[in-house]
Amino acid sequence: xxxxxxxxxxxxxxxxxxxxxxxxxxxxxxxxxxxxxxxxxxxxxxxxxxxxxxxxxxxxxxxxxxxxxxxxxxxxxxxxxxxxxxxxxxxxxxxxxxxxxxxxxxxxxxxxxx
Amino acid sequence: xxxxxxxxxxxxxxxxxxxxxxxxxxxxxxxxxxxxxxxxxxxxxxxxxxxxxxxxxxxxxxxxxxxxxxxxxxxxxxxxxxxxxxxxxxxxxxxxxxxxxxxxxxxxxxxxxxx
Numbered sequence: 001x002x003x004x005x006x007x008x009x010x011x012x013x014x015x016x017x018x019x020x021x022x023x024x025x026x027x028x029x030x031x032x033x034x035x036x037x038x039x040x041x042x043x044x045x046x047x048x049x050x051x052x053x054x055x056x057x058x059x060x061x062x063x064x065x066x067x068x069x070x071x072x073x074x075x076x077x078x079x080x081x082x083x084x085x086x087x088x089x090x091x092x093x094x095x096x097x098x099x100x101x102x103x104x105x106x107x108x109x110x111x112x113x114x
Numbered sequence: 115x116x117x118x119x120x121x122x123x124x125x126x127x128x129x130x131x132x133x134x135x136x137x138x139x140x141x142x143x144x145x146x147x148x149x150x151x152x153x154x155x156x157x158x159x160x161x162x163x164x165x166x167x168x169x170x171x172x173x174x175x176x177x178x179x180x181x182x183x184x185x186x187x188x189x190x191x192x193x194x195x196x197x198x199x200x201x202x203x204x205x206x207x208x209x210x211x212x213x214x215x216x217x218x219x220x221x222x223x224x225x226x227x228x229x
Contacts, residue, residue, distance in 0.1 A: 043202065107157050
């Protein structure tokens with residue numbers, strides 16, 4: 001079974017631009033969560049999607065948004081990029097997002113904002 | 115603010131020794147506890163999960179959970195240089211705050227196993 005895939009793997013943008021990242025979950029998984037990882041803050045939860053609906057949201061500004069498609073693939077968008085948005089963005093999938101399930105992480109997209 | 119605390123390390127142990135990694139969490143309603151390993155430049159990979167008080171063993175790894183003390187630990191027996199990585203403790207919290215069903219991570223403990 002193929003794992004979680006994320007595209008692109010690396011991205012360089014400048015301040016003020018916007019960016020869209022993509023995540024394809026493991027086949028059959030309907031819950032997709034997004035995380036931001038930085039050296040200073042560690043791994044922080046952005047949001048979770050299930051059945052095309054945002055079910056949970058972390059403490060990030062409205063510049064961070066996402067969506068999920070009917071095939072469970074998910075995208076996240078960051079508008080008006082800031083230098084502090086430079087990070088590794090990880091998505092993780094699970095069957096339904098239940099607290100007893102394991103989330104499987106993708107390889108991540110490394111974003112550098114100049 | 116729900117928090118997960120870990121000693122950042124680095125924790126250095128000789129090859130063959132037992133490495134002990136510790137984690138405390140603030141939310142008493144937390145229900146599920148996970149240990150992830152992350153090699154430099156890679157994404158986290160699950161090592162173990164534990165839901166109930168007590169010990170859970172899987173090969174060289176043992177997870178220990180004490181909900182009364184809000185404490186979870188990971189023991190690695192017969193440590194190998196290939197175990198050198200950052201170990202992340204993660205907790206699924208309960209209820210309010212929009213965080214139900216999603217992981218709150220500690221900042222990780224860097225483990226170095228010396229040959």
